Amino acid sequence: MTTKKALSEKVKALFALKVAGIASQLEAPGVAVFCGSNRLMDVDEVSDISHELESLIASLLGSKDPTDLTSVEVQALKGFFHNLSQKVLMRGGHVEDVVRYTQTVQFSVIEALEKSSGVAFGQSRSVLLYFTSVFNELIMAAFGAYLDEREQTLQAQQAELRETSTPITEIWDGVLTLPIIGTLDSSRTMLVMEALLNRISKDHARAVVMDLTGVKSIDSQVSHHLMQMVRAVQLMGADAIVTGIHPEIARALVSLNIDFNTITTRANMADGLKEAFRRMGITVGHI
């Protein structure tokens, strides 16, 4: 890290500046990037962020050590760009918009400071290097917000997918149905089991109809998971009825030596529901 003693004359002059009244000159990049056809912000909002940015830059240049990229002032600037990025992304913008704004505003800051002080900061390599190092941090902060947002979206999508791929429905008071579609691996079985057992407890379910119509193949591990699920349901005190077993799955279960003697099975979901209703003493008929 550079100390103040090793700074060039222009950088020293930069750090000695009293920054004020440059906000209006920082508006142009904001208006160009955010107020175009994408309509991410209106002009008043751009004006507000430009004033905030001016104040943050003034705090940084007037701080004890403006070259310290870990300083509170740099963190405040990073926070500003992080929040700006989040705001833009939430309004349907792209991270590229924020990056373009950050790069353009960097040059606008230098130009505005040149104008207000009369010092040709743009001609100084050290000043340019200083601003590049600061604005690189700010671009990273904008990207950080983008990555956080993306991660959250991915997690939400995965959670939604998990939920929709195993819809547990209370089809009657105390009767749950669970159609299983696709492959049952260890992690999915655990999630389904957890959700199912909690629903049994919450809804006070007495019967669960697990429909395997959507399961096209089964191996030793999957059958083991299926047995665990059935056993857990029974341990909770509910009846488990397995339906929709394809002939090839029945054959696979026999060859895998899986004991289905303790499990009630029915050909399809309708028969499974009839069995569940019968056990609960419910009669469903035509009026």
Place this chain on the structure above:
Amino acid sequence: MSISGLHLTQIGSGDFLLDPSRSLNVRDKDQLIEGVTAHLMQVRAVRLYYDLSDLGLIDPLYYSWLDALARAMHIINVEMICIRMQPTAAFALARFIEGQPPFKTALEIQDWQK
């Protein structure tokens, strides 16, 4: 009636509720089984409901206690029903037991009576 770590309450004709407390030491299962069995035989019990509502996890040690107690109950012709098993406990138990447990399960006492 209270046996160390267990509360045994009559809840109907021949029906008893066994409520384990935190002080239950399942390592002393032989002594515990003797105490429960003696009492249930004396009062001519028919059914024993074992309340698992305070148990978040059933490990192999606790399961061996349940298993032994259920077998003892079978010998004295008392039906043992574990009630209110928590989802977490069922989840853990289903992962290590093979086959059916020697006791029945129900969500609540009323569910079993139905």
